[in-house]
Amino acid sequence: MILFDRVNKRYPSGYEALKSLSFNLDFGEMAFLTGHSGAGKSTLLKMLILMEKPTSGQVLVDGQNLSRIHRNQIPYYRRNIGVVFQNHQLLFDRNVFDNVALPLLISGLQPRDIGRRVRAALDKVGLTGKEKMNPIILSGGEQQRLGIARAVVHKPKILLADEPTGNLDPQLSEEIMNLFQNFCEVGVTVLIASHDLDLVSSMGQRLLKLEKGILVEDEEGLYDA
Amino acid sequence: MMHNRRRRTESKGPPSFLTIKDKSQISFIGKLRGYMHSHHLAFSSAIYRLFSQPFRALTISFVVAIALSLPSGLYVAVMNLQKIANIEDSSTTITVFLKMSATQPEINALQENLLLDKNISTVSYISSQQGLDDFRIESGFGDVLDILDENPLPAVLLVQPKTGAEYDSNFLKQLASKLRTETLIENVEVDIVWLNRLKAILAIAESLSLMLGAILSFGVLLIIGNVISLALDNRRNEVVVVKLIGGTNAYIRRPFLYTGFWYGVIGGFLAWVFVAIALYWMSIPVARLAELYHSFFKLEGLGFFGLIALVSVGSALGLLGAWLSVTRQLSTIEPK
Numbered sequence A: 001m002i003l004f005d006r007v008n009k010r011y012p013s014g015y016e017a018l019k020s021l022s023f024n025l026d027f028g029e030m031a032f033l034t035g036h037s038g039a040g041k042s043t044l045l046k047m048l049i050l051m052e053k054p055t056s057g058q059v060l061v062d063g064q065n066l067s068r069i070h071r072n073q074i075p076y077y078r079r080n081i082g083v084v085f086q087n088h089q090l091l092f093d094r095n096v097f098d099n100v101a102l103p104l105l106i107s108g109l110q111p112r113d114i115g116r117r118v119r120a121a122l123d124k125v126g127l128t129g130k131e132k133m134n135p136i137i138l139s140g141g142e143q144q145r146l147g148i149a150r151a152v153v154h155k156p157k158i159l160l161a162d163e164p165t166g167n168l169d170p171q172l173s174e175e176i177m178n179l180f181q182n183f184c185e186v187g188v189t190v191l192i193a194s195h196d197l198d199l200v201s202s203m204g205q206r207l208l209k210l211e212k213g214i215l216v217e218d219e220e221g222l223y224d225a
Numbered sequence B: 001m002m003h004n005r006r007r008r009t010e011s012k013g014p015p016s017f018l019t020i021k022d023k024s025q026i027s028f029i030g031k032l033r034g035y036m037h038s039h040h041l042a043f044s045s046a047i048y049r050l051f052s053q054p055f056r057a058l059t060i061s062f063v064v065a066i067a068l069s070l071p072s073g074l075y076v077a078v079m080n081l082q083k084i085a086n087i088e089d090s091s092t093t094i095t096v097f098l099k100m101s102a103t104q105p106e107i108n109a110l111q112e113n114l115l116l117d118k119n120i121s122t123v124s125y126i127s128s129q130q131g132l133d134d135f136r137i138e139s140g141f142g143d144v145l146d147i148l149d150e151n152p153l154p155a156v157l158l159v160q161p162k163t164g165a166e167y168d169s170n171f172l173k174q175l176a177s178k179l180r181t182e183t184l185i186e187n188v189e190v191d192i193v194w195l196n197r198l199k200a201i202l203a204i205a206e207s208l209s210l211m212l213g214a215i216l217s218f219g220v221l222l223i224i225g226n227v228i229s230l231a232l233d234n235r236r237n238e239v240v241v242v243k244l245i246g247g248t249n250a251y252i253r254r255p256f257l258y259t260g261f262w263y264g265v266i267g268g269f270l271a272w273v274f275v276a277i278a279l280y281w282m283s284i285p286v287a288r289l290a291e292l293y294h295s296f297f298k299l300e301g302l303g304f305f306g307l308i309a310l311v312s313v314g315s316a317l318g319l320l321g322a323w324l325s326v327t328r329q330l331s332t333i334e335p336k
Helices: A041-048 A071-078 A096-106 A111-125 A140-152 A170-185 A197-202 B002-012 B028-052 B054-090 B104-116 B128-139 B142-147 B169-180 B191-234 B236-244 B249-292 B303-330
Strands: A002-010 A016-025 A030-034 A056-061 A081-084 A158-162 A189-193 A206-211 A214-219 B094-098 B120-126 B156-161 B185-190
Touching (some): A002 A041, A016 A056, A030 A170, A030 A197, A041 A056, A041 A158, A081 A140, A096 A140, A096 B028, A096 B236, A111 A140, A140 A158, A170 A197, B028 B054, B028 B249, B054 B191, B094 B169, B104 B120, B169 B185, B191 B236, B191 B249, B236 B249, B249 B303
Parallel strands (some): A030 A189, A030 A206, A081 A158, A158 A189
Antiparallel strands (some): A002 A016, A206 A214, B094 B185
């Protein structure tokens, strides 16, 4: 599903974010990306949503070479992927419902389908009944779950998350991680960047450890997806 | 829900899902409906944003209206003056001023002589005394004239050229220069010269209004472009998020295009109203003036087609301004 083949990333400043990175993530597999900040986790995720391009090497998603995707096709490509951001990237000028509906509006879904799918996504993350609220009054955990609802509402086959538990207490963090595991169980390929090694290890999933842009550890999970 | 999803992936077989073309699984009608819906949302959100800051929206529309009303007002003025110029065409006379030294018999001989010319249809004589009397009556400066020792006005012959040649400026010029060679004649003035000058000035004014229109249209483009650019800056965050979750540039641009469109439409309409008010204001003194000249002249406004034209020009400028500014700026807003 996701294949990194000897990927290098060197920024114009000369900083090398990724060095000859290779790994393969199967369809429906879940993996954690760990390492200290600056290890290249974010750069890796950014490559998967075409915010960054490798300096050399190839990134393949479902057999599609990402460097061959034309600029005009980037938006359509991104609709295949759900992304959960550390800072949520929610829009506070609209309510919870409209935040979740955004990916569906963008892909031009009919209004009658939108309501149904938004409610289903909110139900899945446990935010039913908060549709009319402004996300600004939600708690940190709720905001993160709202971000997850928006990331999965259009039923992507790949779910990426960048430090999804960054500012949450351990119990909330575990809830969030379990949520991701649920998506993995229904066939979504999930890749989560997190520096919280304790939490990540307890999940029993595949672990990719980055150090200064090099993949230093690739630990198989307890069970295959 | 989850079961549903699992079943669907299984039935689809091999996991080849990636769509980098436009939403391929949706039917054409569905796509169209989604597209219309997205336009509907962009349309209403643009209106909502205008009404949420009515004073701001009105100020911008007023600026657009002022810029559009200046050239269209000038155009209307030129149009009306041209109408006047065409009405006055009907009476072309050559005014011949005689030398003060000319005696009555000499004048009579000249008048008869001129009448023999086949280029001239009538010659009427206004003596200096008659001219003075007319002036006294028409101007109301009679008392002033009494101070003068002698009559300052020369005798005048009004020469009407032959019918059919009244508007031929070359012919009139020739006739005038022929008349000038007469020893008794001091000066010759052709009305048509004045008229031609007026027409030439009006032609300049017309192209001036076009030029002004072009310059101010460019101004409108810049104004709306700037306003949209600011609006885009304010919503930078939203643009980044929309880009991250797969919004196309067209999708992001849409509400801004509608905003520019509305500024243009409202501005164009207000410009029409401004011109109409100015015309109404001027119509009363103009009617009084027309009455003095025994004319049925009436001011002509922009009319319905003028309204359509102003609103179309306004909306086109609004759209173009918004498109240019959003397109220029969108490439600089990339998720980091």
